[in-house]
Amino acid sequence: MDALAVRTEHALLPDLANARIDRRAARRHWSRQVFAPDARVFVARHGRRAVGMIGADLKIARHRYAVLRRHTYLHSLFVLPAYRGSGVARRLVGLALAWSRRRGATLAALEMAVPNRAARRLYGTFGFVPRETRFTRRLGGRPA
Numbered sequence: 001m002d003a004l005a006v007r008t009e010h011a012l013l014p015d016l017a018n019a020r021i022d023r024r025a026a027r028r029h030w031s032r033q034v035f036a037p038d039a040r041v042f043v044a045r046h047g048r049r050a051v052g053m054i055g056a057d058l059k060i061a062r063h064r065y066a067v068l069r070r071h072t073y074l075h076s077l078f079v080l081p082a083y084r085g086s087g088v089a090r091r092l093v094g095l096a097l098a099w100s101r102r103r104g105a106t107l108a109a110l111e112m113a114v115p116n117r118a119a120r121r122l123y124g125t126f127g128f129v130p131r132e133t134r135f136t137r138r139l140g141g142r143p144a
Helices: 002-012 023-035 088-102 117-125
Strands: 039-046 049-060 070-079
Touching (some): 023 039, 088 117
Antiparallel strands (some): 039 049
16 A cells, blocks of 8 residues: 555655655654554554555644644545545544544644645545645756
């Protein structure tokens, strides 16, 4: 599933996402994610097959003047193409947000590719609204 997610991300963001997967680096990343005390990976299964996933990282501000003490960063939402439109992504996002609330998070944030209209619609149903715009530019060459 990870390799398909990487290829899908590359199709949406060819300038930013690599088309090739480094399996060793991916294994290290997900091992850290699974065992981190302030992070969770939610996996949707159909039988024994993993059909979707989302990661949630709880960020805790340690600085005494921080306005936002706890927030969650959602990432890596992916559902296998055959299961899209069946509510899997909705369920995963709902689980990640519920987990975040139980841990005291007062805000959830995420990033997504501009061309991904389905993700924009999904996140909009949960009340996510655009708050920042990120601009990119190639350095030493033509604009992105």
